[in-house]
Amino acid sequence: MIQLFRMAFRDLGRNRRRTFFSILALAMGLALLILMASFINGEMSNAMDTTIQLQSGHLQLRAQNYDERKASLKWENLIEDPTKVAGQISALEPVVAAAPRLFASGIATARDQTAGVKIVGIDPGSVTNDPYREGLVSGEYLAPDDREGILIGRPLAEKMGLDVGDQIDLTANTSNGDVSEQLFTIRGIYSTQTRVFDSAIVFLPLAKAQAMTGTENHASTIFVLLKDKDQTDAVVNALQTSNNKILTWTKMNEVIIQTENMANSYMSLFYLIVLAVTATVIINTLIMAVFERTREIGILAAIGMKGRRIMAIFLAESSILAVGGILLGLVLGYLAVAYLERNGFYVGNMAVGGGGFLIRDTVYAKFTLEGTINLSIMAFVITLLAGLYPAMMAARMEPVEALRAEK
Amino acid sequence: MEVTKIENVTRIFKIGQVETQALRGVSLSIQSGEFTALVGPSGSGKTTLLQLIGCLDQPTSGSVFINGKEVSKLNRNQRADMRRGTIGFIFQFFALIPTLSAYENIEMPLLLNGHSASERRARITDLLAAVDLSDRANHRPDQLSGGQQQRVAIARALAPRPTLILADEPTANLDTANGKQVMEIMTRLNQETGVTFIFATHDPRVIQYARRVITLRDGLIDANNVQHMPEDEKMAVGA
Numbered sequence: 001m002i003q004l005f006r007m008a009f010r011d012l013g014r015n016r017r018r019t020f021f022s023i024l025a026l027a028m029g030l031a032l033l034i035l036m037a038s039f040i041n042g043e044m045s046n047a048m049d050t051t052i053q054l055q056s057g058h059l060q061l062r063a064q065n066y067d068e069r070k071a072s073l074k075w076e077n078l079i080e081d082p083t084k085v086a087g088q089i090s091a092l093e094p095v096v097a098a099a100p101r102l103f104a105s106g107i108a109t110a111r112d113q114t115a116g117v118k119i120v121g122i123d124p125g126s127v128t129n130d131p132y133r134e135g136l137v138s139g140e141y142l143a144p145d146d147r148e149g150i151l152i153g154r155p156l157a158e159k160m161g162l163d164v165g166d167q168i169d170l171t172a173n174t175s176n177g178d179v180s181e182q183l184f185t186i187r188g189i190y191s192t193q194t195r196v197f198d199s200a201i202v203f204l205p206l207a208k209a210q211a212m213t214g215t216e217n218h219a220s221t222i223f224v225l226l227k228d229k230d231q232t233d234a235v236v237n238a239l240q241t242s243n244n245k246i247l248t249w250t251k252m253n254e255v256i257i258q259t260e261n262m263a264n265s266y267m268s269l270f271y272l273i274v275l276a277v278t279a280t281v282i283i284n285t286l287i288m289a290v291f292e293r294t295r296e297i298g299i300l301a302a303i304g305m306k307g308r309r310i311m312a313i314f315l316a317e318s319s320i321l322a323v324g325g326i327l328l329g330l331v332l333g334y335l336a337v338a339y340l341e342r343n344g345f346y347v348g349n350m351a352v353g354g355g356g357f358l359i360r361d362t363v364y365a366k367f368t369l370e371g372t373i374n375l376s377i378m379a380f381v382i383t384l385l386a387g388l389y390p391a392m393m394a395a396r397m398e399p400v401e402a403l404r405a406e407k
Numbered sequence: 408m409e410v411t412k413i414e415n416v417t418r419i420f421k422i423g424q425v426e427t428q429a430l431r432g433v434s435l436s437i438q439s440g441e442f443t444a445l446v447g448p449s450g451s452g453k454t455t456l457l458q459l460i461g462c463l464d465q466p467t468s469g470s471v472f473i474n475g476k477e478v479s480k481l482n483r484n485q486r487a488d489m490r491r492g493t494i495g496f497i498f499q500f501f502a503l504i505p506t507l508s509a510y511e512n513i514e515m516p517l518l519l520n521g522h523s524a525s526e527r528r529a530r531i532t533d534l535l536a537a538v539d540l541s542d543r544a545n546h547r548p549d550q551l552s553g554g555q556q557q558r559v560a561i562a563r564a565l566a567p568r569p570t571l572i573l574a575d576e577p578t579a580n581l582d583t584a585n586g587k588q589v590m591e592i593m594t595r596l597n598q599e600t601g602v603t604f605i606f607a608t609h610d611p612r613v614i615q616y617a618r619r620v621i622t623l624r625d626g627l628i629d630a631n632n633v634q635h636m637p638e639d640e641k642m643a644v645g646a
Contacts, residue, residue, distance in 0.1 A: 003511075003514075003518055007504075007506065007507065010506035010507070011506055013506070014505075014506065295500075295502070296504055296505075299498075299502045299503075299504065300504070300515075301463075301487065302461070302463060302490060302496045302498075302502075303490065303491065303495075303496065303515060303516045303519065303563070304487050304488065304489075304490040304491020304492070304516060304519050304520075304567075305487065305491075305515075305519055306483075306484055306487045306488075307483065307484070307487075309519075399463045399464075400458055400463050400464045403463070403498070403502075
């Protein structure tokens with residue numbers, strides 16, 4: 001066995017340039033796939049994290065008959081005394097924070113321009129709203145008792161030509177079906193780097209939003225963030241007695257999970273295509289080696305080496321190529337992934353809105369150990385399979401004809 | 408004891424539509440310890456006959472026996488088994504594996520026969536000494552002269568202690584001095600070990616070493632003569 005690999009290793013050393021390029025082809029293919037897998041992984045976990053952070057939370061508590069699409073403001077569709085409910089949920093051990101939010105449809109008007117917006121009333125002091133506080137690009141954050149201030153997203157500000165201190169007229173639906181209108185002063189402009197979110201959402205302090213929409217002491221939802229999303233079920237069980245319905249992040253973000261599954265099946269096809277291309281390089285290299293060494297194969301057969309063993313020499317060569325290619329591919333792939341983990345890849349406005357999911361405009365790769373191991377195993381198996389045909393070709397040579405060859 | 412027996416063997420090669428009759432009905436018997444030359448012009452069937460005896464090829468008709476066993480009906484693997492333990496080959500081109508050292512080339516048939524590391528080491532050391540190449544054990548073929556390479560090939564052929572060694576034009580690519588050295592080594596090993604040698608040649612200087620000369624012409628045995636060997640006495644005295 002050792003002799004077999006020693007021989008195979010030396011055989012590969014005869015044409016070092018060709019061996020190097022075969023290994024490089026496999027390495028580049030594998031590196032590309034590791035990068036792709038890590039990119040998809042980064043994109044999907046970006047989508048999930050961003051959507052959880054900005055839109056869904058890990059859990060939401062809502063009134064049984066609340067219809068998200070209608071953004072109903074009727075009292076019977078809302079949670080009563082939300083601050084108290086949020087306080088109770090916050091007391092649970094796995095919960096980072098729970099805070100009420102009130103949603104209302106509205107129209108923003110400034111100068112001659114109007115835009116449809118979603119008004120979100122928030123508790124400015126809650127850490128659940130940190131992404132907006134931290135995302136401030138100019139001006140100040142909202143104070144809980146601010147009665148005239150509003151926070152708007154950068155894309156909306158740019159579209160309407162607004163800046164901090166400018167005034168904006170907001171019209172909103174109310175709980176009794178009327179509309180109310182009020183002039184607000186832009187306190188701050190935020191950016192979550194998620195264009196579809198930032199251009200549609202404006203924030204008011206919860207109390208002001210309740211006052212404007214006539215929903216005193218009610219909220220559309222209790223938005224809950226957990227320390228670890230694996231603890232979701234535990235918290236759901238703890239809250240089960242409540243009259244309200246509980247939505248989990250998996251339920252709210254089914255689209256992301258489905259998209260990820262779809263992306264994974266497309267990627268598997270892509271992996272096979274790339275590895276099949278690199279396999280042809282390996283096949284080509286080994287077929288050339290078989291032709292170049294036909295007479296040697298004849299000599300080995302003459303001294304009594306059986307076809308099986310001759311085959312094993314060539315399979316050993318392809319496994320050495322595979323190991324070399326995989327090792328180099330892991331290094332190249334890891335370097336590329338490390339670069340994109342650091343610097344990210346600008347994808348622009350890829351976010352999907354309306355019950356969909358949110359992706360930030362820069363996607364950072366996320367190294368996937370499982371994907372890398374799977375790809376390496378796949379590359380090894382495919383390279384060995386690629387070696388099978390040349391190896392069989394060598395094993396089936398008639399000794400007499402092989403000995404007659406020029407080389 | 409009869410090492411090989413050939414009965415009415417024919418061998419027809421088909422290349423495209425053309426049939427070439429390389430052997431047209433050859434019968435022959437070679438006894439253990441013989442040192443026999445197959446001679447004849449190019450195309451007379453020498454190499455084909457050696458390949459049939461060496462289980463590298465199969466006859467179109469007729470039978471080939473090695474040590475009393477019919478080999479002409481064996482399958483690929485059985486023929487490989489027969490070659491591995493029983494038959495050694497020496498080729499016109501110095502048929503060594505270029506990536507292996509002299510030592511490793513000789514080791515190859517021993518590995519195939521499953522000898523232990525210590526057995527292999529002892530055997531190779533003896534063989535390298537026998538072909539006068541003890542100081543070249545770690546040299547690769549491209550670091551050896553043609554004569555040295557052919558001596559390594561002789562050592563490799565002898566390594567598994569075969570009963571029969573077949574040599575196809577063993578000196579054709581060597582100069583006179585190296586050719587003479589190779590033939591003398593072969594003669595000596597034949598006498599010392601009793602292994603049977605059959606070699607194909609058309610070099611008259613090589614033919615003189617043979618005890619028996621079988622002449623082939625157009626695929627048939629033309630003459631089968633036992634030579635009187637003046638070297639016998641010389642070598643006996645020398646030894």
